[in-house]
Amino acid sequence: MDLERARQEYLSYLAVERGSSKNTVAAYGRDLSRYLAWLAERGVREPNDVTRELVQDHVAALAGAGLAPASVERALSAIKGFHRFMVSDEISDELPTEDVPLPAKPARLPDVISRDDAERLLDQPFPSTPAGLRDHAILEVLYGCGLRASELCGLDERAVLLDEGVLRVLGKGEKERVVPVMGAAEAALVEYLERGRGALVGRRPTSAVFLNARGGRLSRQSVHAIVERYGRVAGIHDLHPHTLRHSFATHLLEGGADLRVVQELLGHANIATTQLYTHVDRSHVRRVYLAAHPRAHL
Structure with missing residues (x-):
């Protein structure tokens, strides 16, 4: 049985045997259609050909495409349920979704005021x-x-x-x-x-x-x-x-303060935490470039 036929059987199982809501079945159906299309682009159409690396790459691609974290989490849940179903129904011998984690959430940039x-x-x-x-x-x-x-x-x-x-x-x-x-x-x-x-x-x-x-x-x-x-x-x-603490750090860095000094002022144990404040708006970067680079003006 190929993956598309298995997908249809899984959705039927959710609706009939598990009693899942129409919205859940529809959402899982969309997630799995996207997943199978992504696999097909890589020449994978049979259940036993799916590897853990492929599942991880697909989930990373969803996150990289800007999908909301909750949507990525639901898609991974659908994919894991799909593969467990195929193993339990002896459609597949492999369970490539075991221990596949959600991608790390990107660090949220601090809010600042001007x-x-x-x-x-x-x-x-x-x-x-x-x-x-x-x-x-x-x-x-x-x-x-x-x-x-x-x-x-x-x-x-x-x-x-x-x-x-x-x-x-x-x-x-x-x-x-x-x-x-x-x-x-x-x-x-x-x-x-x-x-x-x-x-x-x-x-x-x-x-x-x-x-x-x-x-x-x-x-x-x-x-x-x-x-x-x-x-x-x-x-x-x-x-x-x-927000005022974030603004303190950001405005210091924009004014040319050393990152290590700002780390000490904030009391951060790890410099990586302070590096979040190195985000500056594009207009500031442009102003610094125009003021500092000898070839910025014709």
Whole structure:
């Protein structure tokens, strides 16, 4: 029995014996038709001629063609079920789909905002209240120092060394790193510490830098809400603390910072993680090329 006839029998088995829905049978039918057409292009029409390498190559081709990960996963499920059916019905002696993995998902590029967006966010008017001073400092430190929300919430007073212009940040795995705090971030932080924090301190003393209205340590959820709220005011929707961290790294690299330095500032254990930030928009690449290459202009 050739593969096409086996496909028809498998779909009939799904509908009649397994009671699969019409939508499932139709989707599997399309996936298998594409699979058999791909095999036919390579001269493979008989069940026993299919190899594990062919199955892997087909799945990789689906992912490479831009199919959504869920669609690739469903196609592989259909192919595996098809080959198991052929073995159980003695149509084939081979099971080439055993241990065929899904292709690795491509690393998702970080979301970033433009420099103009960052300026609009940070230059907007903030309330002169203790909470307003706190919120301004939070945004400036997230973007100016590249901290995670959890790291910002975990800052204690002893970690703010303004005489040295640094923060001692406790990151993932309890690893400490030293991050410069300068310029606008330093100014906003100083203003909050001098004029805002004292008014937020509650009855119980706390060493936390960033406090909520009850005088306790600010939570990550509160930081997310603060960032999102000021983002909306600045016309930047769905803004998250991590977006500011991503933007910190991307803008540093666009400005010529060394990748290893950015890795240290972010607290990445692996340089490969930092390399995700080397994505820059085409217009920036073009500007750098035009400015730097001696033969860029006629």
